[in-house]
Amino acid sequence: MVDFLSNYSIQKWLESCPQGYLEDTIYGHGADEREPEELLQNDDYREQQIRTTVQLIAGERCALAASSGLVNAAPDQASKTFLATQTLDEGRHVEIFTQRLFDLGVKPNDLESTIATYINPHLGKFAEVLLEKIDKKDFVAGVVGQNIVLEGMAFSVFEMLHAGAEAANPKFARTLSGTIADERRHVGFGENRIGDLIRRYPEKKPEVQRMQRDMTKHMLATFHEAFARNGGPAEARPSAPQKGKPAPTYQGLNMAEASNEEMEGALSATVLKEFKTRLGRIGLEYQSPV
Amino acid sequence: MTDPLELPKAGRRPRQTFELEETGFNEVPKRFRRFYRRWRGPGDKLGPNEALCPVCKVVIRSTKELRAGDRVYCMPCMSRLELVEEDGMLIAKVIY
Numbered sequence: 507m508v509d510f511l512s513n514y515s516i517q518k519w520l521e522s523c524p525q526g527y528l529e530d531t532i533y534g535h536g537a538d539e540r541e542p543e544e545l546l547q548n549d550d551y552r553e554q555q556i557r558t559t560v561q562l563i564a565g566e567r568c569a570l571a572a573s574s575g576l577v578n579a580a581p582d583q584a585s586k587t588f589l590a591t592q593t594l595d596e597g598r599h600v601e602i603f604t605q606r607l608f609d610l611g612v613k614p615n616d617l618e619s620t621i622a623t624y625i626n627p628h629l630g631k632f633a634e635v636l637l638e639k640i641d642k643k644d645f646v647a648g649v650v651g652q653n654i655v656l657e658g659m660a661f662s663v664f665e666m667l668h669a670g671a672e673a674a675n676p677k678f679a680r681t682l683s684g685t686i687a688d689e690r691r692h693v694g695f696g697e698n699r700i701g702d703l704i705r706r707y708p709e710k711k712p713e714v715q716r717m718q719r720d721m722t723k724h725m726l727a728t729f730h731e732a733f734a735r736n737g738g739p740a741e742a743r744p745s746a747p748q749k750g751k752p753a754p755t756y757q758g759l760n761m762a763e764a765s766n767e768e769m770e771g772a773l774s775a776t777v778l779k780e781f782k783t784r785l786g787r788i789g790l791e792y793q794s795p796v
Numbered sequence: 797m798t799d800p801l802e803l804p805k806a807g808r809r810p811r812q813t814f815e816l817e818e819t820g821f822n823e824v825p826k827r828f829r830r831f832y833r834r835w836r837g838p839g840d841k842l843g844p845n846e847a848l849c850p851v852c853k854v855v856i857r858s859t860k861e862l863r864a865g866d867r868v869y870c871m872p873c874m875s876r877l878e879l880v881e882e883d884g885m886l887i888a889k890v891i892y
Contacts, residue, residue, distance in 0.1 A: 510874050521825035522872075529822075687823045687872070690852035694873025697851050701892030787850070787890055 510698040511584035519591040527687050534602040534684045539677035541609050554736050556610050558667070560624040561732065562603045565660060568633035570596040572652040575640035579648060588695050595688040602681055626731050632656075632724035635717060646703050646710045647717050653696025654784055655721045661689045662777045669756045693784070701788040708789075715793045718785065723795035726774055733770035811861040814845045821854075824871045831857050832872060847888045851875045862886060 530537070545551050573592040580586045604617065612620050636651040664686050671679040704711065753762035757772040764772070782792040819833035833855045835848060842848060844861045852873035862868070864881040868888065877888040 510876060514874060518825060522823055526824070526826075527822045690823065690854065690872045691874070694851050694870070694875055697873075697890065698875055698892060701890065705892065783850075788892070 511588055511695075514584065514588055516587060516591060523595075523688070527684055531680070531684065533605040534598075534681035535677045536680060539680060541606075541677060542675055545675065546611065552610055556607060556612065556620065557624045557736055558732075559603055559606050559610065560621050561626055561629060561728075563600060563607070563621060564625050564629050564633070565656070566596055566599040566603060568636065569652065569656055569660075570600055571633075572636055572640050572648060572656070575637075575643075576645065576648050576652065579640070579643040579645040581645060585695075585699060592692055592695070595692070599685055599688070602685075606678070606681065626728050628724050628727035628731060632721055632728060635720045635724065639717060646700065646707060647714050649696055649700050649703075650714050650790070651717055651721060653692050654700065654788075655718055655725075655781070657689050657692040657696060658780050658784060659725055659777050661686065661693060662773065662780060664689065666756050666773055666776075669754050670761050673754060697784060697788055704789045711790060715790055718781070718790070719793035719795050722778070722781065722793070725777070726795065729770050729774055733766040733773075811863070812844060814843070814857075814859055814861075816857055816859060819857075823854075828871055832870075833857060842886075847877065847879055847886060849873060849875060849877065850888055851890060856888075867891070 528534070541555075545555060570593065573589050573596050577586050577589045577593065580589055607617065607620065608614065636648070636656060639647040639651055664682050668679055668682040668686065671682065704714075753760050755761060756769070757776055759768055759772050761769070778792075785792050816830040818830055821829050821832045821834060824832060833846075835853045835855050840855075842855065843857075845858045847856045847858075847862055847868055848854075849856055849870040849872075852870060852875070854870060854872045856868050856870055856877070858866075858868065862879055864879050864886060866879045868877050868879065869875075870877060876891045878891055879886050880889055881887070
């Protein structure tokens with residue numbers, strides 16, 4: 507019996523998500539919210555947003571494949587029920603970020619070619635490491651890779667993007683806040699389920715830690731390339747409309763003034779610190795890829 | 797002078813009670829929403845009836861003052877937590 511899931515049900519998921527923070531939203535944002543005109547009329551700014559959104563779609567497609575694959579690998583009904591709701595969460599994330607590409611002017615017929623053009627190759631390798639474990643129906647490694655490493659990374663990336671978009675692009679910020687709320691459940695499931703399983707199957711530790719090391723290597727390479735090409739979130743650029751509000755900050759950095767290296771350093775440090783803390787709590791030792 | 801920590805349980809200062817107002821938190825079913833609020837970052841100060849969930853960074857609120865040894869539940873991430881005192885601060889630890 508998985509005790510921490512004893513009160514979880516699809517009914518509770520319905521009351522928390524569709525009838526909670528997603529109530530009255532359309533593709534994750536308010537019905538009257540639009541992408542800012544300044545963004546749509548500036549080709550550089552728009553392309554940067556397309557590139558960022560493509561990475562979100564790629565990450566969410568990986569999460570969808572992983573969570574749906576884990577349903578059949580889960581050893582108990584409570585975990586299968588949770589993962590069924592997570593599968594729908596991830597499917598929704600793929601849809602809302604795809605819709606954002608359309609809102610940014612990408613034609614539906616050009617969707618796959620746009621993704622192929624802009625996807626960060628390191629993100630593809632990151633996904634391959636995880637999906638290999640899912641293919642083998644390795645539940646422990648799959649949950650650590652999906653719900654702790656991937657979701658932990660997404661949690662921090664979404665928070666950074668949210669900080670950058672909050673003043674300049676309320677539509678995107680609202681979309682992100684709904685996904686952050688979903689991630690809370692996903693990381694909670696990961697920690698609580700694996701915290702128990704790792705104590706029961708300590709022999710799994712070395713293999714799971716190796717996977718974490720490999721995923722971390724590809725994640726850091728993804729960040730490096732993303733910041734080298736894109737810089738920080740476009741909404742945080744000095745030219746972005748801030749609607750009279752002070753420049754956004756992330757981890758104490760002024761996002762409108764910080765260099766690409768500083769932003770990459772702040773995001774990487776935040777994610778790695780979270781990894782170490784989360785893995786330590788469940789009895790795993792963080793493995794540095796360096 | 798009497799050290800209040802040395803007093804038997806029955807002699808301890810009674811716990812403060814708190815009225816919980818709505819905080820705008822909407823990530824759990826309606827009847828539970830007043831028990832949670834969003835964490836506003838490092839400058840945010842926790843009240844004596846509040847604990848920060850280390851897993852999902854949501855603030856858990858109680859109608860009673862919280863003390864070391866109390867157990868609380870974080871519904872947004874489903875974590876069960878126990879409060880422990882470290883360096884004079886109440887810290888929430890996850891119970892697996």
